[in-house]
Amino acid sequence: MRFVPRRAGSTTRSSARLTREGIVAAAVELADRDGLDGLSMRRLAQHLGVDAMSIYYHLRDKDTLLAAMADAVVSGIAAAPAEGPWTERLRSLIMQARATMLRHPWVVPVLQGRGEPPPAVILHIERVLAVMRAGGCSVDLGHHAIHLLGSRLLGFSQDLFDDTPDPSAPPPPAAWAETMPHVAELAAAVTHDGPLGGCDDEREFAFALDLLLEGLERRRLG
Template structure:
């Protein structure tokens, strides 16, 4: 009796599919439903094909997620203009804020990047751009190394806050406020009705980025003084 071939190899590839088309459709689905609603079966439904035919182009879901984040990281450089003539800090700020805009369009991508052990090729190319800007601005290899650790995920335009302080949270209970008056004061000020108003995530991201870049520039100047 002839041996049955693996079910995956028994299905012929769908001529309508391509790896690029699958990745683009997967990004569209993840943008719409988030990772919680993402699966190979739902992707197949989204494409209008049999789920098994997708596996001729991508080995498994992890491979597909890596390709999706690679495509998203590639978007960061899609609108690249000739290198700015300004200070390296302004050039790097512009690149990182462009990365943030990309991540805001694809909010699921940050989680995938954080959960990966190794960066994808496009993410590495983005880091290469970061280092090229720093080296072109007179930063040492050592300072570039420190910057990669210091900036962390901010290089790719996202960061993880300790808690959500967008002004929608419940007020600090009175019994807690007595023991933590400064936390209560800040929570009240950062509420919708408080003096500071609800936090602007973009503004807070830019504020932290500016502080970090200013600190790196002071280190660069100190090293050459």
């Protein structure tokens, strides 16, 4: 079979059939299905049925692609309710952000690995501040709130350790009862069959968020 070289300009013509938005949407779909480990420019090109160079025409490298994907997902966070107490409006906005992150769990490591936030994150912070200012919060309180809430603004937080219940885990050492009685008490309470049961991430997130919002409201009134 005679090899026929690719004609000059063919990549440009194939790339014209694509759009940046379409490529990003397809990449989000792949990441949702296979995780970040299953996403590559080659696999994305196969998914779209195009040559890989067609993707590079719109997005220069994988890092640029990941940033665009995270930006697209954050852009999809539903807006806060138009009415109601500012704490309830902000709570709703943040819980909407959490729901979005749970649908696209790969976004969290992408955001954590970036030095600069994508534009949609800045716009999300603008919406947070708009809710607070409309609720009577000062600029200074809004500034403190951004630092206080941290990643919770986008619906996730980094726990100190993984406390997911493990039915096969051994009970706390008996010596803890004497040397660390309060840790032993807590450990026994939150085991799989303990009275508190396993930690519910959604409840713990909401509990912490409510405490923070209540504290901010007290500062606003004070």
